[in-house]
Amino acid sequence: MSCSNPLKPFSLFLVIFFLAPLFLTGCNKPPPESQGSISVEYTERTIDLYSSSCSTCHESSATGAPQTGDSLAWQPRIDKGMDALLENAINGFSGMPPLGLCMECTKDDFEALIQYMASEQLSNPV
Numbered sequence: 001m002s003c004s005n006p007l008k009p010f011s012l013f014l015v016i017f018f019l020a021p022l023f024l025t026g027c028n029k030p031p032p033e034s035q036g037s038i039s040v041e042y043t044e045r046t047i048d049l050y051s052s053s054c055s056t057c058h059e060s061s062a063t064g065a066p067q068t069g070d071s072l073a074w075q076p077r078i079d080k081g082m083d084a085l086l087e088n089a090i091n092g093f094s095g096m097p098p099l100g101l102c103m104e105c106t107k108d109d110f111e112a113l114i115q116y117m118a119s120e121q122l123s124n125p126v
């Protein structure tokens with residue numbers, strides 16, 4: 001009667017098969033932090049200003065405003081460049097009223113607010 005286990009070579013193969021990726025991935029560098037999309041820098045002040053001004057329209061699709069977190073709607077606008085967006089937000093643009101009705105917003109606030117609204121991660125948390 002033989003004691004050899006016919007599965008032994010196979011299980012050794014399995015061990016190598018499953019362990020190999022551990023060694024291989026150890027050499028990989030972590031992916032870069034940002035992939036060239038919109039960088040999100042905003043504070044509690046941004047969120048307060050957003051809730052008291054911009055959210056009225058930018059959370060109601062009936063207004064025709066690009067909706068917060070809808071990165072598809074924001075992409076063509078982001079493509080115009082931040083300077084153009086700031087100018088349109090401050091001076092008004094079609095249905096968008098001057099300053100977005102936020103009298104206390106500074107230029108920096110607008111930049112943060114635009115990043116906040118254009119960022120997908122916020123309304124679709126992982």
Ligand code: HEC
Binds near residue numbers: 058064085093097100
């Ligand atoms: C009274 C409604 C209303 C409010 C309040 C409002 N928006 Fe808008 N916003 C709009 C509409 C409508 C558009 C789309 C205009 C268009 O493309 O015809 C828009 C577009 C924009 C755009 C894109 C402009 C472009 O060049 O494409 C930016 C940036 C923007 N809003 C920022 C803000 C910010 C920041 C606030 C808050 C401070 C704000 N909005 C508040 C209605 C509003």
